Amino acid sequence: MVTYRNKELFVENVSFKTLASTYGTPCYIYSKKYLVEQFSDYKNAFKGYPQTIICYSVKANSNLSILKVFKEMGSGFDIVSGGELERVIAIGANPKKVVFSGVAKSNEEVKKAIEFGILFFNVESFDELEVINKIAKKTRHVAEISIRVNPDINPKTHPYISTGLKSSKFGIPIRQSFEIYREAKKMKNIKLIGIDAHIGSQILDLDPFEDSLERLENLYFKLKDENINIDFIDIGGGLGIKYKDEDRPPSKKKFAQKIIKRMKRINCKLLLEPGRSLVGNSGYLLTAVVYKKNNYKKNFLIIDAGMNDLLRPALYGSYHKISKVIRSHKDEKIYDVVGPICETGDVIAKNLSMNDVKLGDILVIHSAGAYGATMSSNYNTRPKIPEILVSGNKTFLIRKKETISQILENEVII
Numbered sequence: 071m072v073t074y075r076n077k078e079l080f081v082e083n084v085s086f087k088t089l090a091s092t093y094g095t096p097c098y099i100y101s102k103k104y105l106v107e108q109f110s111d112y113k114n115a116f117k118g119y120p121q122t123i124i125c126y127s128v129k130a131n132s133n134l135s136i137l138k139v140f141k142e143m144g145s146g147f148d149i150v151s152g153g154e155l156e157r158v159i160a161i162g163a164n165p166k167k168v169v170f171s172g173v174a175k176s177n178e179e180v181k182k183a184i185e186f187g188i189l190f191f192n193v194e195s196f197d198e199l200e201v202i203n204k205i206a207k208k209t210r211h212v213a214e215i216s217i218r219v220n221p222d223i224n225p226k227t228h229p230y231i232s233t234g235l236k237s238s239k240f241g242i243p244i245r246q247s248f249e250i251y252r253e254a255k256k257m258k259n260i261k262l263i264g265i266d267a268h269i270g271s272q273i274l275d276l277d278p279f280e281d282s283l284e285r286l287e288n289l290y291f292k293l294k295d296e297n298i299n300i301d302f303i304d305i306g307g308g309l310g311i312k313y314k315d316e317d318r319p320p321s322k323k324k325f326a327q328k329i330i331k332r333m334k335r336i337n338c339k340l341l342l343e344p345g346r347s348l349v350g351n352s353g354y355l356l357t358a359v360v361y362k363k364n365n366y367k368k369n370f371l372i373i374d375a376g377m378n379d380l381l382r383p384a385l386y387g388s389y390h391k392i393s394k395v396i397r398s399h400k401d402e403k404i405y406d407v408v409g410p411i412c413e414t415g416d417v418i419a420k421n422l423s424m425n426d427v428k429l430g431d432i433l434v435i436h437s438a439g440a441y442g443a444t445m446s447s448n449y450n451t452r453p454k455i456p457e458i459l460v461s462g463n464k465t466f467l468i469r470k471k472e473t474i475s476q477i478l479e480n481e482v483i484i
């Protein structure tokens with residue numbers, strides 16, 4: 071999606087240098103073309119199974135304009151909080167394409183979601199099931215639900231983003247789930263319509279998805295024998311993307327082929343909750359070099375973006391490729407790229423080899439579209455940075471830069 075023209079790096083038809091001078095640094099840049107392509111790839115990959123609903127996982131990147139791009143392409147949404155529910159309401163999402171996941175849904179959130187008329191709740195505990203039943207009764211509704219089961223699958227990804235292991239807080243152990251379905255069937259204001267699992271994120275191997283679906287299939291038929299008929303199988307999200315040049319994520323087509331093969335035996339509706347694989351590589355964090363310094367043997371590049379803007383490297387030790395916006399062919403040097411935050415962990419890249427960099431040079435941090443802006447914070451009282459959507463040769467400010475007074479606004483001096 072980005073290419074050098076002469077010596078200047080472009081996203082679609084806009085130069086990053088122009089973006090930096092127009093909007094200032096740091097800022098997030100997203101390519102609309104990339105978003106559209108990724109969603110189309112999913113749609114095409116699942117054409118062979120027309121009973122598929124794609125529900126973009128809002129937490130990966132929840133900017134309203136990005137949600138709107140997906141809505142216009144027919145996407146539904148997977149939400150995990152009342153705040154995300156407000157976002158999908160704000161863009162006019164079809165409630166019948168919204169599913170609600172998460173382990174700690176509050177009474178207020180459940181009530182709002184029932185009133186909005188969402189497709190179903192992904193229920194993660196027996197306690198939650200009782201709460202939903204109670205609130206549905208009070209508001210004279212029948213809440214449609216699916217049980218999020220924990221299939222005990224190792225997705226072979228980073229431990230922090232593995233969610234389907236026995237030891238994880240997510241879902242209900244698949245062995246116990248059968249009993250929960252039986253209990254749920256007795257509840258008057260609950261309608262059972264789905265089985266759900268989400269085993270983790272940034273998964274680069276298709277086997278864990280297949281293993282998980284196999285377990286869901288077994289449960290599906292076991293429930294059928296008990297006269298519990300399920301309409302939806304929700305396989306969650308988790309498909310990985312390319313961060314490093316050597317990463318080889320499976321294509322959406324290959325992923326779909328494996329899933330569809332098994333779904334044809336089950337023959338119920340299929341729901342997907344992709345996040346990262348739709349937005350991750352659409353996004354770039356644009357940043358400038360503020361200072362350089364050399365301590366003993368290390369060369370530090372101090373940039374104006376920090377772990378409060380992009381937490382992934384500090385949280386997961388994750389890798390993000392970094393490029394210079396103006397290419398040069400001076401000597402290569404080894405740098406540690408660090409942010410302004412007063413934490414030793416505020417490192418964006420370690421031992422990065424790059425052509426000599428000057429103060430004020432603009433850099434692009436790649437693959438920042440997923441779990442970038444949404445995980446950002448005000449640590450060190452730094453305002454949230456602007457977000458810009460690029461489409462062809464046009465640019466749109468889709469989130470204004472936060473002001474310090476907005477940060478201070480809710481605080482009370484006593």
Ligand SMILES: *Cc1c(COP(=O)(O)O)cnc(C)c1O
Pocket residue numbers: 127129130148150171172268270271272306307308309343344345346347440
């Ligand atoms: C985070 C999450 C997703 C999206 O995961 P990706 O790895 O970004 O595709 C889907 N479903 C649930 C329940 C999630 O928590």
